[in-house]
Amino acid sequence: MSPLARRMDAAKYGLRHPPKVVCILLVWPLLATVGAVLFTAASGCVVPIGPDFHDKPAPEAIPPIRPLFVAESPAFQRTIQLDASTSKPAMFTVRVEDPNPKDAITVLWVLNYPPFTPGATGVFPAITMGPGENMQPFLFNLTCDEVKLYPFADRNLTVIASDNDFDSSPDTLADQPNRLNYDADHQYLPTMAGWSLKGCQ
Numbered sequence: 001m002s003p004l005a006r007r008m009d010a011a012k013y014g015l016r017h018p019p020k021v022v023c024i025l026l027v028w029p030l031l032a033t034v035g036a037v038l039f040t041a042a043s044g045c046v047v048p049i050g051p052d053f054h055d056k057p058a059p060e061a062i063p064p065i066r067p068l069f070v071a072e073s074p075a076f077q078r079t080i081q082l083d084a085s086t087s088k089p090a091m092f093t094v095r096v097e098d099p100n101p102k103d104a105i106t107v108l109w110v111l112n113y114p115p116f117t118p119g120a121t122g123v124f125p126a127i128t129m130g131p132g133e134n135m136q137p138f139l140f141n142l143t144c145d146e147v148k149l150y151p152f153a154d155r156n157l158t159v160i161a162s163d164n165d166f167d168s169s170p171d172t173l174a175d176q177p178n179r180l181n182y183d184a185d186h187q188y189l190p191t192m193a194g195w196s197l198k199g200c201q
Contacts, residue, residue: 066191067105067161071095074195082144082199089141096138096161103163104130107138108180112153115177120153123180126166144200158194
């Protein structure tokens with residue numbers, strides 16, 4: 001085909017340039033890309049790679065932090081002499097703090113415990129404060145009349161603190177000697193202290 005015929009054929013199909021020129025223009029970007037890659041590899045450059053996205057791992061569960069006794073009167077582990085000749089009760093106070101200000105604190109006062117002994121252990125109604133009242137002291141008054149209800153016991157007064165109430169069915173627990181030291185989720189409560197009692201003969 002003559003040059004004139006090729007130009008006429010290109011004009012017929014709307015081509016501004018002869019076919020060879022068009023082929024060169026179409027192939028040139030591909031050649032430029034391959035050349036750039038070969039140059040990069042030869043020069044030792046590192047081609048940046050996009051960030052590798054992953055889901056964040058689930059946060060680890062934080063174990064519960066139990067409340068603490070921060071003050072008491074009389075001092076824990078003392079022997080308290082009770083006077084049977086007077087109706088004036090002996091007063092006991094404890095102050096409890098919890099690291100979580102949203103927790104309510106429940107305190108249980110118990111005579112002659114641990115261990116739990118049917119007929120010898122006396123459980124008083126639990127007292128709950130909070131949230132927001134944790135700094136208020138818990139008060140308990142004890143008289144000889146209450147102590148004498150359990151004449152054959154090794155006399156002591158125990159206080160237990162919980163930030164999750166107490167087990168509502170302690171009869172079903174396997175750990176019967178310590179059955180009062182479990183919260184509403186059957187978890188052991190270590191926050192416990194007390195006093196020995198004398199008198200009330």
